[in-house]
Amino acid sequence: MGRKITLATCSLNQWALDFDGNLARILESIEIAKSKGAKYRLGPELEICGYGCADHFYESDTLLHCFQVLKELLESPVTQDIICDVGMPIMHHSVRYNCRVIFLNKAREVEEYFLPRMLQDVTGQETVPFGDGVLSTKDTCIGSEICVELWKPRSPHVDMGLDGVEIFTNSSASYHQLRKADLRVSLVRSATAKSGGIYLFANQRGCDGDRLYYDGCAMIAINGDIVAQGKQFTLDDVDVVTATLDLEDVRSYRGERCHPHVESEHKPYHRVKVSFSLSDSQDIFLPPHDPIEWQLHTAEEEIRLGPACWLWDYLRRSGQAGFLLPLSGGVDSSSTACIVFSMCHLVCEAVRAGNTQVLADVRQVVSDVSYTPEDPRELCGRLFTTCYMASENSSQDTCSRARQLAEQIGSTHINLNIDLAVKGMLGVFSMVTGKLPQFRANGGSTRENLALQNVQARIRMVLAYLFAQLSLWANGKAGGLLVLGSANVDESLTGYFTKYDCSSADINPIGGISKTDLKSFLQHCVDRFQLTALSSVMAAPPTAELEPLCNGQVCQTDESDMGMTYSELSVIGRLRKISKCGPYSMFCKLIHMWRDNLSLSEVANKVKRFFRMYSVNRHKMTTVTPAYHAENYSPDDNRFDLRPILYNTRTGPGSSGASIARLPKWSLKIPLILKVAVTELLRPLDL
Template sequence: MGHLVTLATCSLNQWAMDFEGNLERILESIRIAKEKGAKLRVGPELEVTGYGCQDHFLEGDTYLHSWEVLAEILKSEEAKDMILDIGMPVMHKSVKYNCRVIIAEGKIVLIRPKIFLANDGNYRELRFFTPWTTRKVEQYYLPRMISKITGQTLVPIGDCVISTLDTCVGCETCEELFTPASPHIAMGLDGVEIFTNSSGSHHELRKLNTRIDLIKAATQKVGGIYLYANQQGCDGDRLYYDGCAMIVMNGDIIAQGSQFSLRDVEVITATVDLEDVRSYRARMVSRGMQAENTPAYQRQEVKMALTHSYIEDDIHIRPTKLRAPFYHTSEEEIALGPACWLWDYLRRSKTAGYFLPLSGGIDSCATATIVASMCRLVVKEAAEGNRHVLEDARRLAGDQNYTPTDPREFAGRIFYTCYMGTSNSSNETRQRAKDLAGVIGSYHTDLDMDTVVKSIHTLFTFVTGKSPKYKVHGGSTTENLALQNIQARLRMLLAYLFAQLLPWCRNVSGNLLVLGSANVDESLRGYLTKYDCSSADINPIGAISKRDLKRFIAYAEKKFEMPILGDFLDAVPTAELEPITKDYVQSDEVDMGMSYDDLSHYGRLRKVSRCGPYSMFSKLVHEWGDDMPPTEVATKVKRFFFYYSINRHKLTTLTPAYHAEAYSTDDNRFDLRPFLYNASWKWQFNKIDKQAQELERLTREKELNSQVD
């Protein structure tokens, strides 16, 4: 009948420093795994503390409370008759490590520190932890509170594997899967059949396939069963950890969890046959030759079996069938990821809802549609009996008997929108904003702020004796920009005023979180006013490109049955901060001097491909060479870097945004660059100009030679 084993991995919505809540979710995941017949349960990276504690990992309290939580797990009924792989920070010899703690039979079997730390992009693990040395094993003195429970004083800490009566288990942690010399290779050659990987991996658009491909390739190459666990949800920062726990065997997916979910605990299990691993490995003679020459890992023995007994192992226990991997489209990712992130922020901040300045443009439209998607998810989870979602929805509604059944009705309780018009606003944008609010169900207000704007004009004129004019009325560029910025910054002031007092007007307690809606391309170009209504509490689209937002709106128009969204797709993007005349209507792309598509391209080259001005020109002159001469490409590149440089200071004050794109402009963590530049880039631009002129000279010579021939 083979050697059947049921294994469990999970996605947990952990919250940084929420030790009590994190413990509850860990215990619940163990209970569910046990109910499903699993003997091994794997949890996410640093699940005891939450992954995103940041500098709290430098505090001794964090380590003390982690051991206190582990003590509760050891004492629990849930921990009996299972092997548990728990993630927490551990201090050894006054050095801090990111560890897996392996528990079996009520005792700690092994503390396995992370060997390769993530230290790029959003990750700064080397700031908090030290990498462990490969194959090193030492003894760790347990805290007395743990010794009283387990009767142990010393346990091994290091790069070991776990040997049970019937198989062998080895641990990887997140980044170790992504490195060229991943530990699973040597472990697999040394006979490890089950690999665990505990991760704190965040969502980016179109990123999941990379993770799945790596896991499939790992087991396809070395053979074995791979249990991937991940955090899910907002940990209190810009990132959304996107779950998708999975079980893979010999290169094939056996089980895959959800990528976006409002559930706090999701456990997936699979029953697999260890003989399939052994047979898979035996087919390759060269693997045996490499295994013979692989240094052996130190094994920590656990005197229990993971496989089902022969009595149980009958026709009723069957291996889980293979399945194809599931991927969301990028439009679905935008609809789901930021929506789940917004729900976590709303419920954990204990505020009354969200407030959004709704301009009638596509960016605020996309933000509002994401909130609508959040409301749809809440209604769906409530209908499926999600106790946590129902409790939070009732708190927001102020009614302990309330059950959300209609997304529009629920939006009317927690979502507030406002159109802040001036004499420069058009009837079209005002109507689009009103119609969209009606379709979503938000509590909508409409105002004209001309009297407030005029009072600022009057005050300035009274103090200085000068009266600035718009450009279309004969004013200078300086006057024109200043008059636009007055409107933009007043909208931020009014947004916070209304966010604080609108619930009070409806006899609702609490205030609202203000949503921003500047996209990543505008931020990259600096096409926003510092401290205007792009300054908010959080921004769900701040790392999403204009191109992706348009595709999302086209998707939502049909998926959410919101025909009004088509009107936003057809509208020309405009800030509406200048007077509309017979001959002039303000346009974003004209103002910026570049298209949104070009901006997206510049952003990926600058951040993802790590291009400076010259290398960006070198790439684009080949890519765009058939459509424009090198000197025009040079002009475009120089224009981008000039405006990026003079506006870089704005990015230091950007609203915290959902991280969704590899060229996010988040200055506080992801995109660490100076904010005071010599915007002339004299050396770099001179080299670009010389190269462009030389390329055009060579092109002319080639054309002349071809004519002579």
């Protein structure tokens, strides 16, 4: 045996999900390594799918296409007579692994932690236990789990319960999401229903400076029943929940149901003994709390309350004097206006209830130390400015709807026309180039038509910030206004908005809410606040009003531009993010979900259209307004949608007999798979 070996490692400029290009670069690197006599070749991490695949790592399509590339590598003559070390994700026992990364978790180990001197002086101790232990008092045993551990399949409370722990605590930072509270309550109930015990759940509340709103919901449960419930949405900074419970109820419950000696072996927890009792000899006279029914909010109530509380926290901590909203008279901007109006209701209710902190905050916001808000409409007039920005493409209907809603909620309303500013911008362009673009309706090209729409939208953004900064100054008042955006989650998902248009704002309370939920929310506001102007808003087709009118009527509609309805977009968004579907997986699901309304080819075209829109517009997510998080299919790239912003959307050479256009080139095999699947399914149905 020889002692000398030749090894190869490499750096590859791989592209996330560019399976064709990644395969070619891997093969080239192997070929070069062999030409230099190497017998071992090491490639970069996740080189087959690309390291930047991020959330695509969780999609089954990604795993499928990685194996397809691996198959071609194995079959290629280039890979013969050399050890090839390639990187790709693998699923094993329903868990996805990056095989070059190892995480080590030490389970239930307790170590000595040396205290800082300042604490040694106070406690008289040099060290304290650090790790996974439980607290043993004279009368019971208490164990803790942290936030997400409650949601895990093997939560610590399971083993702690088998080890005799009677009280479980969870200090959480669980953020609000539509329809999430029910699941949270179910998990707390389940934690004590199987083997008994008491569960105390504490949670953060409010906006901590980001897109999330932490919605409270502190609770206490015993043996599967909730006995105390805290508030979910409130402007109170402190909300304390208490309950009196009988430890003997836990022991009796466990005596019948829990038999640790027949359970699988478990390692006992380290016990930190404390000479202290939670109980008292006189507590026999204290009545224990009875089970209660948890009062859940509807989704419409959650939209009315959650974003409103988030807006109030953001406003009072920002140092600004209120909000400005470009109000178009459509569902989205009207929903945002209603949320601000709901915020004003919450502020007035809190002040009436004696909340001195809210009173102090609202006085600071309006710069009036003697002010006491009593009427939400009057407060709305102080804090909220709405602005309808008309153009020659705007209809009287939208103008009227915006004005009527502003009157009903009490906002300070501004009507202005942007045509002069648009013509000025186009005049500059024409002076430089000698050309003047035209709308498609007037004989212009698609590029001209799109540019003319975009300049209107961007002018509105510029004017919104101008009025936000100076409108209070013009009226002799102090402070500036925060600009509110009003793009819903479905529009953001497809990129159906102009980059840096009036959707570009300081914050957006509806950016994580679907159009479908917003329509239901508006009906809720009609019933709750008697805002009758919303009825005509809900009845009107969504439109950007950026193209010329036809005989005074709107011709352009959002759903026509996007090629799909908002309800369809909601389904697609959930499949893409929550179900982790790529194009092929989504097509396979939708042909069954939509079989009563759409043909196979129509489903295929919608899937291809969506993924192309998503791909070519993904760059817009880098500038999307920070939005209140309300749905777990939000496309906000800051935290909830970790996908690339630059995709390979070029189409490759078509194959013979192709009757359906190729999808964006997300992967090596998707276009062929989808084409074959649709073609084969179409034939027997004779469509």
